Amino acid sequence: MQSKALKPEEYFIEDEPYYQSIGDEIAIFEAAYKQSLPVLLKGPTGCGKTRFMEHMAWRLKRPLITVSCHDDLTASDLVGRFLISGGETVWVDGPLARSVRNGAICYLDEIVEARKDTTVVIHPLADDRRVLPMEKVGEIIEATPEFCLAISYNPGYQSVMKDLKQSTRQRFVALEFDYPDAALESEIIVKETGIDAATANLLVKFAHMTRDLKGSGLDEGASTRLLVHAAKLIHEGISPVVACKTAISQAITDDADMMVAMHELSSSLF
């Protein structure tokens, strides 16, 4: 069975991605989209930011082009570059240029990981100009009304070295995400994985225990994503304690004592 290969701007999400809102984020995003305002998603890892973007892309019927930012990302990686093809130099659009030309939603994930001299490339798109200057080809592309720019980051990871400049962040409408409350998180796990509600409730309880340990030995508690992973393993017949160990404890810490403590917590629940 072969996988499909599509151009990013042709990637329309056809099936509704399951997403449970935690507030009025859907309405706010839609309003921002209609007003051509860019959106900033803030929240811890695995709390639903990317799933939200997929849901909104499906809802708005636009292609979603995602870029995972890192500190080697250059402006050329976003805008485009000249390549050699058949003995000729040809210009190839980067994901940002493709999004602008095709009215896609461009989602820059973990924007603080990119260098600041790369991040400033998005400034003309993120204010009322909504243009992308491409100096190397001597062009300025005007964004279509359907184009939307979204960025995300985890404020908990901010260090002095990596933070979002005010000149960047003040161009965006910000939506704050967090882990859902216990009942909703449980519902999400059941829906995503098909396990029973009782097990889902215990998994959520375990997650809350790990979140209570943030700053007391753990950098982060278990995310909703990790709970889904653990639930999927349980659904396949793996014992809950082993699932918690492999999908959650070992993913969030390397400290031997913390792993033992988390094992003791999970074995107290299941």
Add this chain to the structure above:
Amino acid sequence: MPRPALTYEEIIEQLDVYFDVEFTFIKSEDAAELIVQQTRSIQDFILDLSRRIAATNEELSFQFTLNAIRALEAMDQHMVEAWAMTATDNYDRKGLTPAMSVIRDLDNYVHTAHINACGAVLEEEISVLLPFVQGLSGRKLKIAEADDNMAYTDTETIYLPAITALLEESKDNFLIYKATVAFLWAQIQFGTFRLPFAEILDCDDPDSQLNKITTLEAIRLEACIKRELPGLYRDMQVLKKKTDGHKTSEQREQAYPDGWQRIINQLSADNASIEDTLKCIALIDEITYPAPCCYQGTFKLDQVAVVMSRRIEKEKAYFRIALSELAKESMKKNSDEQDDKEPVIDASTTFDIKTRDEQQQINSGTIELELEGELMPIPDHVRELMTSIIVDFGEIPPEHLHAAGPGEYDMKKYEDEMLNPNDVWQGTYHVEGAELYNEWNFKRQHYHKNWCVLRELEIEPEYDDFVDKTLEKHKGLLKSLRHTFEILRGEDKLLKKQVHGDDIDIDALVEAYGDVKSGMEMTDRLFTKMHKEERNVAVIFMVDMSGSTKGWINEAERESLILLCEVIQILGDRFAIYGFSGMTRTRCELFKIKAFDEEYDDEIKGRISNIQPKDYTRMGVFIRHMTRLFNEIDASTKLLITISDGKPDDYDTYRGEYGVEDTRQALYEAHRDGIHPYCITIDEEAREYLPHMYGAANYSVIDDVAQLPRKVSDIYRRLTT
């Protein structure tokens, strides 16, 4: 081929040296007669330990050799060594007599060692038990060793015995610890201590009342644990069966009497509370009750009462003050922007509680605070306070919801509870609030455990003209240093002939066309890439503040630090500065001049200006502390630079070879953790001992103190490029 055993004369010759027989008059013959009968490897083992113990006390060593064979018959070599080190540790802490008793009472030690082997030791398990109890919801509890070997809680700390060895397997004994921690947590979490203390303690027969409460609460709390922690509940039932064997037959017969089913049903209900327990007391006729389980612990209501009343009062004050701050911020936001007047808040400003679960306030996570219909954002520290208050009361009491008026609380009353580190030296010292570090005894080839007591102290900034004068005095040097350091900053480098890159490498492309025309294959290395060099350096400067630095040296040290701070800013390296001094192992003082996360501002300059010579130089403990600080941060390069005027030297025995060897060991530990130590000294004799401590290439001796400011910056530049 095994080496031949030592002869009697050879053994006597060694023992005479260890026991220093000329002065101690110890008769080595008695010991030699025992040792000569052993194999060479046993002889070497005993003689080596004897030598190490003799460095502490000759008589202790002699007694050890007399008992060593018997010890080897009862224990393996590892345990025998531990027994010997326990004796020397006892000598260090308590003196010769307690040390001798460890050697002479070998049977008791063997018995205890067996318990240690299969028992669970709190010191070893606490690193798991503490996060375990903190992961369970509610107040962040602490765990400590009980003085009286009991298990109990005062609602802030869970006290446990030092060792639990009720069962044969160590994992079962750990489970007893875990179950005890969970049970005592449940007492706090589910409101056991919302009972009327005065009524119980003042009644006719308080012991009988407490027994009844203990038994009934056990039913209620086990039901709570069954609901919240079903896995642990199952393990607790298994534990009960295993520990049943330790009960008398009379105790085993005391399972709940038949008539208790109604009580059990009532106390096992979802919403059963301590009030239901108290009501059920009246239903009990029996005089004797089921014996408590191994994990139930005991009540110490007097301690609970003291701790609770202090905490309740403090938390009420802090919470109401926090509400006052929230109300002020809300009013400022909502008021006319031009109005600069501070809003007046008093006790009539009342908040409301909104709960997502309309039935009851379950926990602080489901509660919102409202002021005049507006939802208030709740900061983390306020949520923690709410959690703790709800644990005590089951709700936020209405009287807590009034904001505090101005001056209503004297916060010093609560802040005074924080011990002033400087007061600790008045009277008997204590280790509360201090950090303990090991120290290496090179003669014993063993660490003194938790030997040094280190405290971090603040330096008050001195806002004088020292900094300005220093910058003026060294302005020429500073200009040149700035220029040099600017060159060192992260440079962009254009890499050519790359497989991937931002731009086309025209030179490479032209060459490639040429290759194709001449029949060769075209290379794919046709791009240029900008590579950014980024420094990722973290450095700690450890500055000697011993009394010997008084005068010129102190001034030179301070000037060096000012210049260093000015130029390190250019590089963007993370740096911290600490001064060290102290007197004896019980008073090791670390002065925070600049922490990693502090900006180099006027306050830091003021602290540098106020660096003053203090006492002595016990270096090992400070190096170990710096290693711990380094382990908390991420950096590709970690540098520990010591600026000192001499050898390690303290008021007690920390001098000479002992001090050098401990410092060397601490530096080795730092090096093992990826830290690069370096020493800058003005001690002319340093070349005799520094190579041994720091290594041949890791130190600089400055002959002229006046050159220190120039040299320190220069050395730093060399080290980090």
